[in-house]
Amino acid sequence: MNRRATSAKKSAATPATRCAIYTRKSSDEGLQQEFNSLDAQREAAEAYIASQKNEGWVCNAERYDDGGFTGGNMERPALKRLLADIDAGKIDCVVVYKVDRLSRSLMDFARIVEIFERHQVSFVSVTQHFNTTHSMGRLTLNILLSFAQFEREIIGERIRDKIAASRQRGKWTGGTPVLGYDVDRSGPSPKLIINPTEAARVLQIFELYLELGALLPVVAELERRGWRNKAWTTRDGRTRGGLPFDKCRLHDLLTSVVYIGKVRHKDEVYAGEHEAIVPDDLFARVQRQLQQNGRRGNPGLRNKHGALLRGLLFCKACNRAMSHTFTTRGNQRYRYYACTRAVKRGRGACPRRSLPAAEMERAVVDEIRCIANDPEILRDTLTQARAQTEAAIRRLADERRALERTQTRLQADLRCAANSGAGAVGMAARIADLNDHVRNAERRVGEIDTTLAGLRGELVEAADVAAAFADFDALWATLSPREQARILHLLVRRVDFNAADATIEVSFYAAGIRALADGDAGGEEEAA
Numbered sequence: 365m366n367r368r369a370t371s372a373k374k375s376a377a378t379p380a381t382r383c384a385i386y387t388r389k390s391s392d393e394g395l396q397q398e399f400n401s402l403d404a405q406r407e408a409a410e411a412y413i414a415s416q417k418n419e420g421w422v423c424n425a426e427r428y429d430d431g432g433f434t435g436g437n438m439e440r441p442a443l444k445r446l447l448a449d450i451d452a453g454k455i456d457c458v459v460v461y462k463v464d465r466l467s468r469s470l471m472d473f474a475r476i477v478e479i480f481e482r483h484q485v486s487f488v489s490v491t492q493h494f495n496t497t498h499s500m501g502r503l504t505l506n507i508l509l510s511f512a513q514f515e516r517e518i519i520g521e522r523i524r525d526k527i528a529a530s531r532q533r534g535k536w537t538g539g540t541p542v543l544g545y546d547v548d549r550s551g552p553s554p555k556l557i558i559n560p561t562e563a564a565r566v567l568q569i570f571e572l573y574l575e576l577g578a579l580l581p582v583v584a585e586l587e588r589r590g591w592r593n594k595a596w597t598t599r600d601g602r603t604r605g606g607l608p609f610d611k612c613r614l615h616d617l618l619t620s621v622v623y624i625g626k627v628r629h630k631d632e633v634y635a636g637e638h639e640a641i642v643p644d645d646l647f648a649r650v651q652r653q654l655q656q657n658g659r660r661g662n663p664g665l666r667n668k669h670g671a672l673l674r675g676l677l678f679c680k681a682c683n684r685a686m687s688h689t690f691t692t693r694g695n696q697r698y699r700y701y702a703c704t705r706a707v708k709r710g711r712g713a714c715p716r717r718s719l720p721a722a723e724m725e726r727a728v729v730d731e732i733r734c735i736a737n738d739p740e741i742l743r744d745t746l747t748q749a750r751a752q753t754e755a756a757i758r759r760l761a762d763e764r765r766a767l768e769r770t771q772t773r774l775q776a777d778l779r780c781a782a783n784s785g786a787g788a789v790g791m792a793a794r795i796a797d798l799n800d801h802v803r804n805a806e807r808r809v810g811e812i813d814t815t816l817a818g819l820r821g822e823l824v825e826a827a828d829v830a831a832a833f834a835d836f837d838a839l840w841a842t843l844s845p846r847e848q849a850r851i852l853h854l855l856v857r858r859v860d861f862n863a864a865d866a867t868i869e870v871s872f873y874a875a876g877i878r879a880l881a882d883g884d885a886g887g888e889e890e891a892a
Contacts, residue, residue, distance in 0.1 A: 392432030405461040435468035556638035716863035
């Protein structure tokens with residue numbers, strides 16, 4: 365037999381080792397270049413795989429590149445694809461340029477190595493030669509990884525210290541650009557410089573707030589003028605900002621110490637390098653006005669006045685909750701529900717910004733009262749209540765079946781781990797981890813069984829609905845306002861107000877209907 369035939373026979377006998385190359389770079393700086401760090405890592409790994417051609421190593425065409433992702437966690441898209449392909453049996457060996465490209469966290473790396481071992485996937489670092497099948501190789505690997513994690517933590521501490529020191533010197537350390545300033549990057553460090561057009565607007569916004577006396581009128585005026593917050597372009601050409609003002613954005617602008625030439629770091633304020641836009645006295649007057657309005661508008665005081673629909677009423681047009689509030693004229697207090705979109709964005713943001721509270725509450729109670737007298741509404745309520753309960757039963761039953769499959773897999777993994785002995789990396793920790801998963805799955809199955817039994821007992825019949833609402837008037841008249849609110853929250857899941865035709869839609873809890881039918885809903889609530 366000639367040498368070529370012998371070589372061909374040997375090559376055919378050697379099984380192919382499918383190699384995946386994983387590359388990572390913590391920042392996205394330089395990734396737009398034609399040949400970047402990820403390409404350099406891949407080129408080195410490809411050369412190493414080519415050197416192992418006689419061993420049957422072949423390079424997968426799929427690229428697993430994580431550009432701009434930290435190695436401190438596993439939330440990386442290419443890494444997730446790599447682990448998914450390993451789970452699917454598509455990979456025999458993972459090649460990286462250095463260990464810390466795969467992970468800088470000792471805990472995460474242990475998890476990744478366990479996945480490799482479970483699927484019999486080998487791991488190679490091009491520049492750090494070791495073999496994970498031997499104890500010395502595993503020791504070397506853990507030492508290298510410990511130093512990688514240490515380096516990551518040290519880098520984080522240095523960055524935090526540098527930011528703190530820069531802030532103390534009044535330097536701008538990055539973040540979201542603010543209206544009124546541009547970022548000058550021509551020097552050794554970025555600086556804020558005044559944008560004259562935007563600065564004039566900022567000054568007018570501060571003066572407008574003192575003139576109008578509240579946030580919402582200012583928001584409405586800024587919307588009328590078409591003014592937006594700061595717009596800027598990222599390094600990769602994407603446009604950010606340029607959003608309309610709402611209460612939160614306006615409040616952030618009015619309370620930013622940047623406009624008086626200062627910078628903030630945590631709870632400390634330092635003199636800044638940049639020029640101020642707003643005079644100190646104007647800024648101080650705005651802060652006093654904000655504090656006074658905040659005391660007058662304490663939300664804790666607004667919700668102590670028997671709001672039966674608090675947390676239940678929603679604006680259908682905006683799909684936002686309607687909050688309970690009131691106004692006082694003389695000695696008379698007027699309660700109403702306001703759409704939270706209108707509260708934040710101004711009156712023009714919602715087609716029906718507020719509703720009289722007493723009328724809305726009476727309409728919802730009347731809707732409940734009519735159920736017993738209208739067979740069609742009674743039937744619709746029954747259908748709705750049963751559908752909610754049956755959907756919940758189906759979801760839990762599906763979860764229980766998935767847990768049973770998980771338990772079967774975990775038990776099989778436990779048997780494999782126990783039979784493999786103590787030679788594998790972290791096997792004791794692996795067994796303990798599997799046992800924890802098994803216990804958690806068993807506990808969850810028990811919880812589901814208890815919940816399912818309760819839900820099946822809550823399935824309502826027509827007689828339950830009829831009984832629940834037959835004596836509703838008599839029951840309602842005997843209740844205190846706190847008990848009435850409790851009954852509504854027990855029965856009603858959600859109330860949607862449709863401003864287009866001034867109608868309301870009420871959806872119910874099946875469990876609440878059953879409790880009311882059984883006479884269990886009228887007891888005293890716990891002391892608040």
